[in-house]
Each structure stands twice: as C-alpha cells, then as structure tokens.
Amino acid sequence: RTDTDTTATAATTHIGPRSILPFSPDCPHVPKPQQDQTTMSGRASGQVKNRAPAPIQISAEQILREAAERQEQHQLDPITKVHDAEEYQSFLRDRRKNFEDNIRYRREHIGNWVKYAKFEEDNKEYERARSVFERALEVEHRSPELWLRYAEFEMRNEFVNRARNVLDRAVQILPRVDFLWYKYVYMEEMVGDVPKCRAVFERWMKWMPDDGAWLSYARFEGRCGQADRAEAVMRRYVNTYPSARSFLRFAKWAEFEAKNVGLARTVFESALVELEPEESRQARVFKQFASFEERQGEYERARVIYKHAIKLLRLGEKSVLQQMQDDEEITEQERFKREELYKSYVSFEKKHGDREGIEDVILTKQRAEYAKRVKDDPLDYDAWFEYAKLEEEHGDQASVRDIYERAVANVPPAQEKQYWKRYIYLWIYYAVYEELQSNDLDRAAEVYQACLSLIPHSKFSFSKIWIYAAKVHIRRKDLAAARKLFGKAIGVCGKEKIFTEYIALELALGEVDRCRALYTNYLKAMPHNCRAWSKYADLERSVGETERCRALYELAVSQPELDMPEMLWKGYIDFEIEEGQGDNARKLYERLLDRTGHVKVWISYAQFEGTEIGRGIAESRKVFDRAYQQLKEEGLKEERVLLLDAWRVFEKAKGDSASVAEVEAKLPRRVKRKRMKTDDDGNEIGWEEYFDYHFPDDQDAAASNLKILEMAAKWKKTQAAADDDDDSDDSDSDDDSDED
Numbered sequence: 001r002t003d004t005d006t007t008a009t010a011a012t013t014h015i016g017p018r019s020i021l022p023f024s025p026d027c028p029h030v031p032k033p034q035q036d037q038t039t040m041s042g043r044a045s046g047q048v049k050n051r052a053p054a055p056i057q058i059s060a061e062q063i064l065r066e067a068a069e070r071q072e073q074h075q076l077d078p079i080t081k082v083h084d085a086e087e088y089q090s091f092l093r094d095r096r097k098n099f100e101d102n103i104r105y106r107r108e109h110i111g112n113w114v115k116y117a118k119f120e121e122d123n124k125e126y127e128r129a130r131s132v133f134e135r136a137l138e139v140e141h142r143s144p145e146l147w148l149r150y151a152e153f154e155m156r157n158e159f160v161n162r163a164r165n166v167l168d169r170a171v172q173i174l175p176r177v178d179f180l181w182y183k184y185v186y187m188e189e190m191v192g193d194v195p196k197c198r199a200v201f202e203r204w205m206k207w208m209p210d211d212g213a214w215l216s217y218a219r220f221e222g223r224c225g226q227a228d229r230a231e232a233v234m235r236r237y238v239n240t241y242p243s244a245r246s247f248l249r250f251a252k253w254a255e256f257e258a259k260n261v262g263l264a265r266t267v268f269e270s271a272l273v274e275l276e277p278e279e280s281r282q283a284r285v286f287k288q289f290a291s292f293e294e295r296q297g298e299y300e301r302a303r304v305i306y307k308h309a310i311k312l313l314r315l316g317e318k319s320v321l322q323q324m325q326d327d328e329e330i331t332e333q334e335r336f337k338r339e340e341l342y343k344s345y346v347s348f349e350k351k352h353g354d355r356e357g358i359e360d361v362i363l364t365k366q367r368a369e370y371a372k373r374v375k376d377d378p379l380d381y382d383a384w385f386e387y388a389k390l391e392e393e394h395g396d397q398a399s400v401r402d403i404y405e406r407a408v409a410n411v412p413p414a415q416e417k418q419y420w421k422r423y424i425y426l427w428i429y430y431a432v433y434e435e436l437q438s439n440d441l442d443r444a445a446e447v448y449q450a451c452l453s454l455i456p457h458s459k460f461s462f463s464k465i466w467i468y469a470a471k472v473h474i475r476r477k478d479l480a481a482a483r484k485l486f487g488k489a490i491g492v493c494g495k496e497k498i499f500t501e502y503i504a505l506e507l508a509l510g511e512v513d514r515c516r517a518l519y520t521n522y523l524k525a526m527p528h529n530c531r532a533w534s535k536y537a538d539l540e541r542s543v544g545e546t547e548r549c550r551a552l553y554e555l556a557v558s559q560p561e562l563d564m565p566e567m568l569w570k571g572y573i574d575f576e577i578e579e580g581q582g583d584n585a586r587k588l589y590e591r592l593l594d595r596t597g598h599v600k601v602w603i604s605y606a607q608f609e610g611t612e613i614g615r616g617i618a619e620s621r622k623v624f625d626r627a628y629q630q631l632k633e634e635g636l637k638e639e640r641v642l643l644l645d646a647w648r649v650f651e652k653a654k655g656d657s658a659s660v661a662e663v664e665a666k667l668p669r670r671v672k673r674k675r676m677k678t679d680d681d682g683n684e685i686g687w688e689e690y691f692d693y694h695f696p697d698d699q700d701a702a703a704s705n706l707k708i709l710e711m712a713a714k715w716k717k718t719q720a721a722a723d724d725d726d727d728s729d730d731s732d733s734d735d736d737s738d739e740d
Helices: 003-010 060-069 085-105 110-122 126-139 144-156 160-173 178-190 194-205 211-223 227-240 244-257 261-274 283-295 299-313 320-329 332-352 355-376 381-394 397-408 424-437 441-454 463-475 479-492 496-508 512-525 530-542 546-557 565-578 582-595 599-609 617-634 637-654 657-664 696-739
Strands: 669-678 684-694
Touching: 085 110, 110 126, 110 144, 126 144, 144 160, 144 178, 160 178, 160 194, 178 194, 178 211, 194 211, 211 227, 211 244, 227 244, 244 261, 244 283, 261 283, 283 299, 283 332, 299 332, 355 381, 381 397, 381 424, 397 424, 424 441, 424 463, 441 463, 463 479, 463 496, 479 496, 496 512, 496 530, 512 530, 530 546, 530 565, 546 565, 565 582, 565 599, 582 599, 599 617, 599 637, 617 637, 637 657, 637 684
Parallel strands: none
Antiparallel strands: 669 684
16 A cells, blocks of 8 residues: 555545444544545545444444433423513513623524514514614624514514615615515505605616516506506616516516507517527527417417427428537527427417318327337337327227227236226227217127126126126116126126115116115125115115114114224114104113223213203213213223313303313323333333323322221231240240250
8 A cells, every 4th residue: 555545544434334433523533634636637646445444333323312312301481470660670681681691692693683672672672672783783784684674673663764774774785685675665665655666666776686676666667557667667677688588578567567569569579689699599589479479369470470480490390410410509498498389389270270281290290109109018008098099189980999999909918907907998988989979879888898808807807897887878778788787797796886886876766676675685795884784774764764774773783793883873873863762862872882882982972861852961961970980990091081071061061160160170180101112022112201191089099099008018017026026925935944
C-alpha cells in the first residue's frame, strides 16, 4: 500500500448489516478524514480499497433505544387563575420575564418574538406588542415572515395607518418578496383606497415582478371598472416580458376576463408576428390560437391555423432522419407539445372536418398498432378490448364480429380462475354488442351459451355469466328458457348470487310459491346463511304470513352454525316488537341472554323495557342492574363501563336527578398500569401500558378481602407463639425427669 491508500483506509467508514458507525468529528474512535484530491477525470486520487468493518459497531437498535429513553415527557403549563388586578400584573410580570429569558437564550429565533408579541396583543398591550416587533426587527430585519406578522397584527387590531407604515417599510427593505406586496395591495383595496392601491401597484411594477403580479394589477383595475387601464397594464406586461407565455396569458385574460374577443385575436396574431422565431414557433401558441377560434365558432380560421402549424413544424410528414435531427434541437417538453398539437388537429377534423379524409389515416395507423400488439401477445386481453372498441366505433358489423371471434379463441392455457377473470369479459362485451348494437338477442344468447360450454364448471364457474345469460332470455320473452338456465346454474354453480337473482325474478313476477321453493333449496344448500333466513322471513311477512315468519325465525335461530347470528336475532326481535308482541320479544331476549351475555344485548333489552311496549322504567332498571351484576361476576370491566354509559344516558332521558346520580356513583375510575408483554411462545418481550378501571363496589370488596387477610396473618402469628410455648414446657418436663 501507498501512504495515500493507508490514509484512505484509516478513514474508511463501513456500514455493516443493521449497524452504523459514529462518524462525528468529535468521536475519539474515528480519525479525522483528510481532504481528498480530485483529479480532472472526476475520481478521487485516494480511492477507498479497504472494506473491512470498523472495530467499534453501534447498532441502529441501540441508537433508537437511547433516543427513546432520553425523550422528555411533555408537560402542560399550569392553569393560572387571576382574582384581582395585583395578581394580574404579577402574572404579566412573570410571563414577560419568561419571554425575555427565552429571547435572551435564543435571540435569533423569530418564534420567540412572535409569541411574545402575541401574548401582549392578547392582553391588549398594543404598545408593548409593537415594541416587541420593533426589537425583533432590530435582530432580523430581513425576515419576510416577521414583517408579515407585524403587519397582520396592526391590521387585525384596525390600526390601518400603522399597518400601512409597516408594509411600506417592509417593501422598501424586501422589494423582491411578493407576498408582502400582495398583502399591501390587499389591505389598500379592503379599506377602499383605490388611488393608494394603484400607487402601490405602480411601485411594485417598477421592480418587474412575475406574471402573477401583473395579472393581479389588471384584475384589480377590472374590479374597479377601469377596462382601459386593465388593458394598458397587460400591454405593459407583454412589452416587459416579450415571450410566448406572456402573450398567451394576455390573450386568455382578454377572452375570459375582459370578454374582448377582438383583443384576444389581435394578441394571438401579434404573438405570431412580433415574437422571435424560437418563441412564435412553439406548438402551444398554435394550439391555443386554434382552440380559441374553435370556441368562437370560426372553424375555417382554426383549420387554417392548424394547417399552417403542421406545415411550418412539418408534423406527420417527417422522415426518420429529419425526425432525429429535430429531436436533437427541441426539448422533450416541446416534442410532447407538438404531439399534442397533432392530436388536437386530428380531434378537430373528427369534429368539424371531412371524416373520410382524416379518419382513414388515423384508423389505419391504430389498427396496425393493435394488430401488432395482439400478434406479439395473443393473451393480451386489454389490447383485444381496445381493438374491439375501435372497430365498434368505426368499423362495420363483420369486422367487429371477426375481432371478437379472434379474441375469444385465445383461451387461457391454465384452468385456474385467476387467468379466466379477464377473459370472460370478452364474451360479455361480445354479447352486449350483439344485443345493443346489432339488436340480435338470439345471437347474444348463443354467445352466452358458447361461453358457458367453454368454462370448466367442475373446477370453477362464474355466476355473472349464468345471470347475464338468463336475463337475455328474459328480454327475449322466453321465460321458460330463463328458468331452465337458472335451475341449471343452481345445480352446476350453486352460488348465493344466483339464488338471489332467481328469487328476485320470481318475486317480480308475483310467484310467491316459486320463491318459497327457491328459498327452501337456498337454505338447504346454505343453512348457515343468516341473510337468506332474513329475506325468507321478510317475504312471508310481506304477504301477511305472520305465523310462517315466526316459524322461520324459530327454525333459523335453532341452527347449529350461523354466519351472522346477531343479525338474525335482531330481525326476530324487531319483528315481534313491530307486531306488538312484547312478551314474545322479552322471551327472545331471555333466550338470547342464555346463549350470550354480550353487553349490547343487555343494553338493547333494557332499552326495550323502557319503551311503550315494555314494562316500564322500573323493569328497565332491573335489567340494567342484572346486567351489571352479571358482568361484574364475569370480571368484564370494559363491558361494565359501556353498560353504565348506556344506563346513564337512559336515566338522563327518562329518569330524574337522583337516579342519574345513583348511576354516576357506580362509574369507575380509569388508571394507567404496566404489565409484562409476552409473545406467542410465552417469552417476555417488555413492558406495556394499559388502562384499568376501578369500580367503587370492587374497592369495597378489595378492602374487605384485605381485612380478612390481616386477620388470617394475625391468627397464624398467634398459633406460632402458642406452639413455641408448648415446646418450652415439654423441654422443662424432660429436664426434671433427667434429674430424677
């Protein structure tokens, strides 16, 4: 190694897996790196070659842990209550001392000054606040935010002249900061002083600001009703910045804001004549000029502009060599704009031009692109979709059918549903085209039938194909074929959606008996489906069969497995309540509580007793008390909190202050505790915080348990003392016998 390599190696900083090195300049373990000398080729002369890890490694986990340990807990400021003027002055004195200390520690920090001034403003000490701002400006007079806060303070408290003086000083010191000027002119306009506002704008324009400032000036004159002045401002703007951007903004303003079509056309024409060639030949100038003429209904003028641009920029007629040369001369954005210009011309000709001329060129090009895509990848179904859509819009019936037939011939190679999900939409779009565009329902039905014969139903199926095919038969007024297809779908596919669609069809036809038969088969196939049970019960209820509805609910709740039993029980209880059978609803609540003691069931039960159909508020309170005792025995604290909240709301609505106070006396106290957290294997992984609830009645029980434990300990101590006395007596008797 050379000396340079040795130095570079010593300064090497290697980052191993999940570790970093302390590379601070103050770290004693890392030497100071020397300044590398860079050669003319851009590479450092002392290239690092030693990639070995440093002897001292600090893991990222250690850094994060230390950072978390050193975080200080955020403490809220205490609430100070002031009772008289002397305490108020003392409070102000203390707060000012704190602010002054903060400013003394960090004099350059603008936030401390702003907070200090805001404090004085809140206490109506405007002179002091103004003094704070002035002191801050002595520290940092080139801070735009500070000037803005100062001006907003004066404006907020309606000191208009003072705010004007502050903003005037600000724009004199910082004339290139636009938002200060914006605030200045906004204030002058709000107070209604138009001449001063215009004077401020004129001062601003002398600094030649950006486009937004000129537009703001013109809009201000427009709001004042001075159209001539506004136009003069925009003319000064384009003279100051003679570019395509300024002319286009001027034309847009003249068209949409000034509503002066003649002026806008003059501006566009001036842009093409007066600007430099690199500015006037930009694609966006021609595009916006042509779009303007198109909006005004001057289609011939727009066509002339498009053709002039295409001829000037040689769009659509370039050889490969010329295209490469132009790509080197123009930017990527300009090339994109030219492509957009050509597309706009094509779109214009589609809307207003000769269809036969432009459509053939565009369609031929697009057909060639799609043909190449589907040839390279026959399974690219998105390309087939776009190809078929193109033919639907511009081709004839034979070409559209040919594309669809070629597309559906590309069957997915694997019999897995994920590969078929996109493919079947080719059949769906094919059938929709035959039905809507060709008005051939018979052929649409044949398309669906061919699709169904192709799908491997033994492995997977698609319910939407069965449903769409059956609905086509319905629109053909062939109800028998639709029913036959639905029946076959139930046997082959058997999905829930097929049952629901078939039942909806029969229900729309008024065939209640057929609906019952379908629901029977539906529930035989899916006895766990609570939605099916509920729909069946709603059907019986809608036709006035109350007993059949009740029997269905009874049969449903007796099923061993249900996917959503809470929905079923709720529907059953609501049915009994709406029928006015309060006793039956009460029995259902009791049966449900035998199965589950969920707190929501208890709350619903208690609220039910408090309604008109229930037994009254007293019974509702009993239910709440039963629920509270039950949850207390089970040790469910969070559920007890939910129950007490619902109980309190109920008492506030229907009880009195005493009952509300009684319930609130049972509310717990929430405390934060720590517990050891373990993983799935039972290993301890650290402490975690959680919230626990202390109920008043639980505290009494805990106190009594503690007293019992104390008495047990005292009894145990007494027993131990008695045993010691017995042992001493026995030893004395043994000594006497030895002496004898």
